[in-house]
Amino acid sequence: MNQYKLPAGERLFLMICMIIGVACLGITYFTDDALHSRFWSNFLHNSVFFTGIAFLAIFFLCANIIAFSGWYTVFKRVWEAYAQFLIVGIGLMVVVLAGLWLHAHHLYHWADATAVAEDAILQHKSALLNPVIYLVTLLIVGLWYFFARKIRNISLEEENVDKFDFQVHKKKLRIWAAVFLPIGGFTSPIVIWLWVMSVDAHWYSTLFAWYCTISWFVTMLCFTILALLYLKGKGYFEQVTADHFHDLGKYVFGFSIFWTYLWFSQYMLIWYGNIGEETIYFKQRLAEYPVLFYANLAINFLLPFFVLMRNDTKRKEGTLTLITVILILGHWLDYFLMLKPGILHTAHEVLGISHEAAAHAADHAHEAGAHAEHAAHAVAGFSMPGLLELGTFIGFAALFVYCFLNQLQKAPLVSYRDPYIDESLHHHVV
Amino acid sequence: MSAHREILFGLYDDETDLLSAVKEANARHLHIDNVYSPFPVHGLDPLLGLQESRLHQAGFVYGAIGMLTAFLFMTWVFTRDWPIIFGGKPYWSVPAFIPITFELTVLFASIGMVVTYYAVNGQGPGVTNAVLDDRITDDKFCISFDAGHASEEEVSKFQQFLTESGAKEIRTKTI
Numbered sequence: 345m346n347q348y349k350l351p352a353g354e355r356l357f358l359m360i361c362m363i364i365g366v367a368c369l370g371i372t373y374f375t376d377d378a379l380h381s382r383f384w385s386n387f388l389h390n391s392v393f394f395t396g397i398a399f400l401a402i403f404f405l406c407a408n409i410i411a412f413s414g415w416y417t418v419f420k421r422v423w424e425a426y427a428q429f430l431i432v433g434i435g436l437m438v439v440v441l442a443g444l445w446l447h448a449h450h451l452y453h454w455a456d457a458t459a460v461a462e463d464a465i466l467q468h469k470s471a472l473l474n475p476v477i478y479l480v481t482l483l484i485v486g487l488w489y490f491f492a493r494k495i496r497n498i499s500l501e502e503e504n505v506d507k508f509d510f511q512v513h514k515k516k517l518r519i520w521a522a523v524f525l526p527i528g529g530f531t532s533p534i535v536i537w538l539w540v541m542s543v544d545a546h547w548y549s550t551l552f553a554w555y556c557t558i559s560w561f562v563t564m565l566c567f568t569i570l571a572l573l574y575l576k577g578k579g580y581f582e583q584v585t586a587d588h589f590h591d592l593g594k595y596v597f598g599f600s601i602f603w604t605y606l607w608f609s610q611y612m613l614i615w616y617g618n619i620g621e622e623t624i625y626f627k628q629r630l631a632e633y634p635v636l637f638y639a640n641l642a643i644n645f646l647l648p649f650f651v652l653m654r655n656d657t658k659r660k661e662g663t664l665t666l667i668t669v670i671l672i673l674g675h676w677l678d679y680f681l682m683l684k685p686g687i688l689h690t691a692h693e694v695l696g697i698s699h700e701a702a703a704h705a706a707d708h709a710h711e712a713g714a715h716a717e718h719a720a721h722a723v724a725g726f727s728m729p730g731l732l733e734l735g736t737f738i739g740f741a742a743l744f745v746y747c748f749l750n751q752l753q754k755a756p757l758v759s760y761r762d763p764y765i766d767e768s769l770h771h772h773v774v
Numbered sequence: 775m776s777a778h779r780e781i782l783f784g785l786y787d788d789e790t791d792l793l794s795a796v797k798e799a800n801a802r803h804l805h806i807d808n809v810y811s812p813f814p815v816h817g818l819d820p821l822l823g824l825q826e827s828r829l830h831q832a833g834f835v836y837g838a839i840g841m842l843t844a845f846l847f848m849t850w851v852f853t854r855d856w857p858i859i860f861g862g863k864p865y866w867s868v869p870a871f872i873p874i875t876f877e878l879t880v881l882f883a884s885i886g887m888v889v890t891y892y893a894v895n896g897q898g899p900g901v902t903n904a905v906l907d908d909r910i911t912d913d914k915f916c917i918s919f920d921a922g923h924a925s926e927e928e929v930s931k932f933q934q935f936l937t938e939s940g941a942k943e944i945r946t947k948t949i
Contacts, residue, residue, distance in 0.1 A: 612872065
């Protein structure tokens with residue numbers, strides 16, 4: 345079977361999941377604080393997470409094309425299909441942009457003109473952190489989408505050439521991929537700074553963009569493994585063997601370690617430098633999110649490190665399924681931990697709930713009961729992912745998978761005209 | 775190296791010839807003593823029934839030893855033996871220990887694996903190994919049989935097999 349067809353059952357299931365997501369977003373919106381920060385942060389969190397996966401799919405595909413590698417060719421349609429989610433990602437981020445321009449949310453402290461007016465640091469940063477540059481980041485994603493489309497079209501054009509005519513691959517695919525790599529590589533940090541890092545408007549780290557990118561990359565690989573396992577289970581992609589999973593597993597293993605390397609490099613330099621403006625980032629997280637903080641390291645480093653170290657675990661479907669599902673959730677938690685503390689503190693600041701005031705209110709519960717309730721209310725859904733967060737994640741994941749499967753059925757699954765297809769079909773790693 | 779043995783071997787020109795010959799030998803239930811090749815031949819290991827190397831398991835153990843050595847040593851030095859305050863940090867500054875712990879893990883694992891590899895294969899500085907034919911390090915592929923410990927009937931079977939499976943040269947050598 346070389347042509348995927350999305351079965352009605354799966355379509356219905358994904359639709360139900362998306363409805364759950366929309367319902368959770370709706371419930372969050374109407375049970376939220378005055379700024380709707382829980383709703384907006386959940387929306388931003390998931391939009392950023394899945395848009396990044398789509399970006400990493402096209403980026404890694406292009407890296408493989410110009411590296412003349414052939415192992416992945418048999419399932420390259422999967423990555424091409426992932427990348428087409430970028431257009432949906434733009435749509436999602438337009439909502440965030442509209443909220444920013446209309447002052448409907450308070451995710452970014454730098455967007456608050458009154459706050460910036462009395463804040464020297466934010467004034468200094470306003471050349472980068474302003475709503476116009478935020479629009480530019482969406483244009484950048486548009487550029488990525490243009491390349492994703494282009495690569496996909498060239499790849500489909502290749503379907504119609506003769507068996508040994510490699511001109512399309514050499515003259516078109518390779519050149520477009522080579523052009524995209526520096527563009528994607530140099531523009532993605534700007535997107536990450538604006539979307540993710542600037543929720544802690546006073547704080548910055550030069551390593552941050554790498555760290556976010558690798559988090560996306562590991563998630564992208566995990567989604568690839570899960571998608572291939574699912575499709576194999578349905579009888580498609582019988583050409584994908586344990587050897588391909590072995591290589592994907594190695595990438596997950598290696599880049600989980602690289603993620604830890606970046607996480608630790610960022611942590612240790614800030615810890616060693618011991619500058620208050622920088623350490624506040626980890627101080628907040630350690631003080632208010634101790635469980636998530638250490639769970640993040642345990643799930644995203646210790647687990648893949650010890651489980652995927654052995655040869656045979658990378659070749660077993662059960663182990664791979666378990667570890668990839670946990671890792672996807674783990675990196676989703678990683679993004680949760682990047683975004684929520686900053687947004688929570690911004691919201692607290694604007695709503696006038698200082699931590700001292702909240703603690704004070706708790707001490708004098710009689711006179712300031714309403715105040716304390718408000719403070720607790722603002723924390724729910726920030727300190728720990730609740731059911732609403734999980735529901736929202738399910739909704740967004742279903743949207744991503746639906747877009748992916750929908751793209752997948754638009755073309756034959758295995759491209760038998762790619763010059764590297766034979767290498768991929770005879771891929772052996774042990 | 776064990777005592778001198780009489781080895782019967784055949785040289786092949788191509789790895790595909792070698793692979794089909796090994797398959798043929800398996801089909802005839804002939805006990806192959808060893809196979810020599812200038813480069814790793816894909817699919818040869820399962821045909822010869824070779825077990826997966828356990829070198830990486832040894833590597834894990836060496837790495838764990840290196841990790842513990844580095845971490846415990848630094849802990850001892852900076853909390854018991856010679857406590858120094860660096861930049862206002864606590865004596866037991868775990869994050870500062872991590873890079874050195876990592877380096878020693880890698881160092882122990884790599885050196886340990888190299889030494890183990892050489893020891894297991896009976897190699898090392900100053901050790902010379904007898905070679906059946908110099909060209910098996912260049913462009914020839916070799917299947918060898920232990921002729922010294924086989925009956926005459928078996929040796930004739932080996933010879934018949936080597937001739938029929940397309941060996942370009944068949945010789946005997948005591949190493």
